[in-house]
Amino acid sequence: MSVVVGGDGAGKSTLLRALVGLVRLSSGIARRPSKREIGYVPATAGLYVDLTVDENLAFSGRAYGVVGSALVKRSTELLERIGLADARTRLGGQLSGGMRRKLAVGIGLLHRPALLVLDEPTTGVDPVSRAELWRLVSAAAADGTAVVATTTYVGEAHRASTVMLLEQGRSIATGSPSDIIAAVPGKLGVVRSTSQPEGLSWRWGTTWRVWAPCDDLPEGAEPRQPEFEDAVIIAALADEQKV
Amino acid sequence: MAMLAQVRSLTMRFGALTAVDSVDLSVNSGEVVGLLGANGAGKTTLIRLLLGLLRPWSGEALLFGALPSMSTRRRLGYVPQTLGLYDDMTVQENWTFTTAAFGSARACMPAGISGSRKELVGTLPLGLQRRVAFAVAFSHKPDLLVLDEPTSGVGPLSRARLWQDIRESAEHGAGALVTTHNMEEAEQCDRLVVMVGGRVAAEGTVAEVIGSRTVVQVTCDDWRRAFAVLDAEGLVVQAQGDVLRVPGSPKQVEALLARHDLRGAVATVPANLEEAFVSVASGQSRR
Numbered sequence: 001m002s003v004v005v006g007g008d009g010a011g012k013s014t015l016l017r018a019l020v021g022l023v024r025l026s027s028g029i030a031r032r033p034s035k036r037e038i039g040y041v042p043a044t045a046g047l048y049v050d051l052t053v054d055e056n057l058a059f060s061g062r063a064y065g066v067v068g069s070a071l072v073k074r075s076t077e078l079l080e081r082i083g084l085a086d087a088r089t090r091l092g093g094q095l096s097g098g099m100r101r102k103l104a105v106g107i108g109l110l111h112r113p114a115l116l117v118l119d120e121p122t123t124g125v126d127p128v129s130r131a132e133l134w135r136l137v138s139a140a141a142a143d144g145t146a147v148v149a150t151t152t153y154v155g156e157a158h159r160a161s162t163v164m165l166l167e168q169g170r171s172i173a174t175g176s177p178s179d180i181i182a183a184v185p186g187k188l189g190v191v192r193s194t195s196q197p198e199g200l201s202w203r204w205g206t207t208w209r210v211w212a213p214c215d216d217l218p219e220g221a222e223p224r225q226p227e228f229e230d231a232v233i234i235a236a237l238a239d240e241q242k243v
Numbered sequence: 244m245a246m247l248a249q250v251r252s253l254t255m256r257f258g259a260l261t262a263v264d265s266v267d268l269s270v271n272s273g274e275v276v277g278l279l280g281a282n283g284a285g286k287t288t289l290i291r292l293l294l295g296l297l298r299p300w301s302g303e304a305l306l307f308g309a310l311p312s313m314s315t316r317r318r319l320g321y322v323p324q325t326l327g328l329y330d331d332m333t334v335q336e337n338w339t340f341t342t343a344a345f346g347s348a349r350a351c352m353p354a355g356i357s358g359s360r361k362e363l364v365g366t367l368p369l370g371l372q373r374r375v376a377f378a379v380a381f382s383h384k385p386d387l388l389v390l391d392e393p394t395s396g397v398g399p400l401s402r403a404r405l406w407q408d409i410r411e412s413a414e415h416g417a418g419a420l421v422t423t424h425n426m427e428e429a430e431q432c433d434r435l436v437v438m439v440g441g442r443v444a445a446e447g448t449v450a451e452v453i454g455s456r457t458v459v460q461v462t463c464d465d466w467r468r469a470f471a472v473l474d475a476e477g478l479v480v481q482a483q484g485d486v487l488r489v490p491g492s493p494k495q496v497e498a499l500l501a502r503h504d505l506r507g508a509v510a511t512v513p514a515n516l517e518e519a520f521v522s523v524a525s526g527q528s529r530r
Contacts, residue, residue: 001482007369123396127426127520131479134481135479138481152395159481203407204403206410
């Protein structure tokens with residue numbers, strides 16, 4: 001499972017669209033399985049609001065050659081998983097936000113793709129539905145599907161074996177979460193004060209975190225092992241300094 | 244510490260639905276309170292009651308010791324999830340309009356956004372739009388901030404900068420009520436209130452909300468097969484790379500793995516805030 005972390009406008013959706021072949025590359029290459037082996041769930045859609053749950057699955061099934069008894073079997077299995085077995089005749093548009101996202105991911109998994117590509121599957125989804133969604137995605141990964149997902153929640157990167165931090169269209173760090181933490185240059189410190197310390201600093205709760213790229217922490221700063229969220233902010237600060 | 248917002252036995256019904264059910268809540272001066280809850284838990288209704296946009300069925304919501312009114316609204320800074328800015332007006336026009344409405348026309352536009360004063364709000368990146376919404380909502384130096392998903396969609400660095408603004412206001416004596424689905428953000432609050440089904444199901448500091456809850460952590464050579472086994476058992480198993488975390492008892496998990504000839508290390512570890520929240524929200528008992 002790979003997760004791409006970045007804010008609005010970082011280029012996450014374009015990266016995924018380039019990966020699945022929906023936009024032409026200006027340069028470079030994107031290697032991917034054939035279209036039939038990809039399940040792609042865009043950020044804003046993934047299902048038809050004016051089709052029922054069953055019709056959505058049947059439509060996608062037709063497009064990917066999952067029909068007849070295979071469709072019935074696979075749909076039943078997925079709907080039971082995502083808790084929509086009793087909602088087959090409901091319109092996509094009548095489902096709650098969390099349910100809609102789960103169904104969209106379910107539709108993406110219908111044809112057992114080799115590669116599942118999810119654009120912000122959990123944005124705006126509450127933590128309870130989010131846990132259920134990730135369980136569904138991790139189950140697909142455990143079953144051998146390669147997963148690429150984007151997110152704006154830094155905490156979700158922990159779920160991945162590989163993380164990429166994206167900022168203004170550029171990758172500013174890649175690796176496992178522990179690789180990214182280990183690659184933080186300089187020192188991180190905590191300052192307990194209401195006024196902003198010298199140097200590169202940001203707020204965390206009632207304290208400040210200060211990053212000294214050349215190890216020269218300001219006086220009074222307590223050194224601290226960076227956590228993943230610190231590492232992400234430091235990567236963004238370092239990138240901002242360069243630009 | 245002055246009590247800025249106080250909600251007592253607040254109840255709101257819509258037909259057969261009790262959206263807010265006997266809720267007590269307070270926000271004090273200098274304090275950042277996080278309001279957590281699944282969608283439909285009643286957070287938005289609670290905020291609308293507090294702002295005076297809805298009248299309660301029973302109980303009361305007091306702002307600065309009085310019922311919500313035009314004069315309490317003057318002391319309030321509200322940033323809705325949709326930001327409440329005019330997309331087809333420039334940053335300067337939005338600023339002028341809001342400061343005029345609040346009678347704070349002499350306020351000074353913060354340096355972070357003044358560089359974009361001539362740009363249409365709709366053309367700015369979301370991180371900057373949020374900073375503008377904050378600046379506009381903070382321009383009359385409100386005593387109470389009500390922020391609905393304040394950093395949704397923005398990158399980590401922009402999020403840290405928005406929090407800097409929230410903390411600065413709190414240090415000047417304002418209080419803030421912040422709703423969020425983002426657990427890193429929730430961890431920055433002084434106090435959390437967790438709503439489930441219209442009621443307050445847990446409250447306190449992050450440590451108090453987590454309490455003594457634990458999860459079982461499984462490190463197994465074959466994480467994929469271990470995941471499939473735990474998942475098939477109906478457990479809400481979560482994968483973090485190749486480490487699995489699952490609510491339940493270590494004995495049960497060990498037995499399950501052994502039955503499928505899976506070897507691995509099983510340990511009981513403290514739950515994180517997200518796991519605690521899911522446990523509270525799905526009504527599981529405190530372990």
